[in-house]
Amino acid sequence: MRQILAAMLAGLMLAGSALASPGPEERMEDAQLEARARALYDQLRCVVCQSQSIDDSNAPLAADLRAVVRERLLAGDSDAEVKAYLRDRYGDYVLMLPPVQGNTIALWLFPLVVLAGGGIAILVFVRGQRRALVAGDDTGEGDEARARALSDEEGLS
Amino acid sequence: MNRLFLFLPLALFAVMAAYFALGLRENPGEIPSQLIDRELPAFDLPPIQGHVTGLASADLAGEVSLLNVFGSWCPPCAIEHPMLMQISRSGVVPIYGIDWKDPPGAGTRWLERNGNPYVRIGNDAEGRVAIDLGITGAPETFIIDRAGRVRYRHVGVITEEVWDRTLLPLVEHLQAEDMP
Numbered sequence: 383m384r385q386i387l388a389a390m391l392a393g394l395m396l397a398g399s400a401l402a403s404p405g406p407e408e409r410m411e412d413a414q415l416e417a418r419a420r421a422l423y424d425q426l427r428c429v430v431c432q433s434q435s436i437d438d439s440n441a442p443l444a445a446d447l448r449a450v451v452r453e454r455l456l457a458g459d460s461d462a463e464v465k466a467y468l469r470d471r472y473g474d475y476v477l478m479l480p481p482v483q484g485n486t487i488a489l490w491l492f493p494l495v496v497l498a499g500g501g502i503a504i505l506v507f508v509r510g511q512r513r514a515l516v517a518g519d520d521t522g523e524g525d526e527a528r529a530r531a532l533s534d535e536e537g538l539s
Numbered sequence: 540m541n542r543l544f545l546f547l548p549l550a551l552f553a554v555m556a557a558y559f560a561l562g563l564r565e566n567p568g569e570i571p572s573q574l575i576d577r578e579l580p581a582f583d584l585p586p587i588q589g590h591v592t593g594l595a596s597a598d599l600a601g602e603v604s605l606l607n608v609f610g611s612w613c614p615p616c617a618i619e620h621p622m623l624m625q626i627s628r629s630g631v632v633p634i635y636g637i638d639w640k641d642p643p644g645a646g647t648r649w650l651e652r653n654g655n656p657y658v659r660i661g662n663d664a665e666g667r668v669a670i671d672l673g674i675t676g677a678p679e680t681f682i683i684d685r686a687g688r689v690r691y692r693h694v695g696v697i698t699e700e701v702w703d704r705t706l707l708p709l710v711e712h713l714q715a716e717d718m719p
Contacts, residue, residue, distance in 0.1 A: 429570055429675040430675055430676055432568060432570075442640065442666070443666070443669075443674075443675070443676075446665075446666045446667070446669075446670060447670065450667075450670060470573060471573060471670060471671060471672075471673045472570060472573065472673050472675075473570060473571060473573045473673075475570045475571075
């Protein structure tokens with residue numbers, strides 16, 4: 383039983399790797415270029431299936447975009463030039479990582495602002511607590527008086 | 540002061556709700572065209588099977604025109620087709636077609652069956668011109684002005700509403716424009 387299950391699992395895994403894109407027929411001859419192409423696939427968005435990179439996607443357009451990447455690399459483009467080539471056609475959207483620029487600065491800074499805001503809030507809160515504690519420890523008389531007043535009110539004494 | 544502080548979560552919620560309500564009006568899936576107000580990228584495509592003339596970017600200069608990217612494999616294109624036929628019959632504006640990634644002959648058969656609204660058709664079997672145009676899916680339609688610049692892009696089917704409210708007014712506006 384176990385062996386059958388193991389065989390089935392192995393089969394599934396093989397099927398998975400066979401379906402994964404880019405397929406072996408897309409491999410570049412030059413290993414160095416292939417490594418750069420792979421890295422670039424991962425940084426470029428599939429414009430049809432927008433939450434995937436062209437490395438993850440089986441869409442025909444993603445395959446076409448991968449072909450463009452390989453072609454540009456063979457033509458001697460740098461990684462930045464390949465990205466610029468596609469950005470010129472599809473805009474910033476084609477980059478998986480939004481560039482830091484005027485219209486994305488809020489996106490990049492917002493987490494820092496939240497972190498700083500939270501930090502300041504905690505600082506203010508802790509300071510306030512400490513001050514209250516210190517003030518309370520001084521005599522304790524005020525608290526006693528208040529407790530007496532409260533129990534009087536409720537008619538407990 | 541402390542009392543007012545209690546309203547802070549409510550105020551924050553109101554700000555976020557307003558922000559998200561505005562966001563609902565937008566379509567985040569739509570990638571804005573990089574070509575708007577730029578010259579149409581140069582291309583020279585061969586004809587589809589059985590046709591004599593292909594389509595080059597230079598063919599579109601001189602008058603306001605539509606450039607429609609389609610494929611026989613594309614179901615929304617079949618929905619759009621009757622509208623293109625109607626526009627073509629009206630003679631308001633010439634429509635040029637790019638047959639995107641069709642197997643040989645498929646585009647020709649499709650047009651024989653459904654009618655041909657295009658003045659000229661280019662065969663983009665490799666899909667490379669489509670990438671130069673920043674196409675994300677078929678159908679997509681560009682409005683090209685007389686100077687050969689892209690002035691508008693519509694993603695998806697041209698419905699009667701889209702045509703009447705958006706594309707036709709823009710075409711007429713561009714046709715009335717003086718030649719630069």
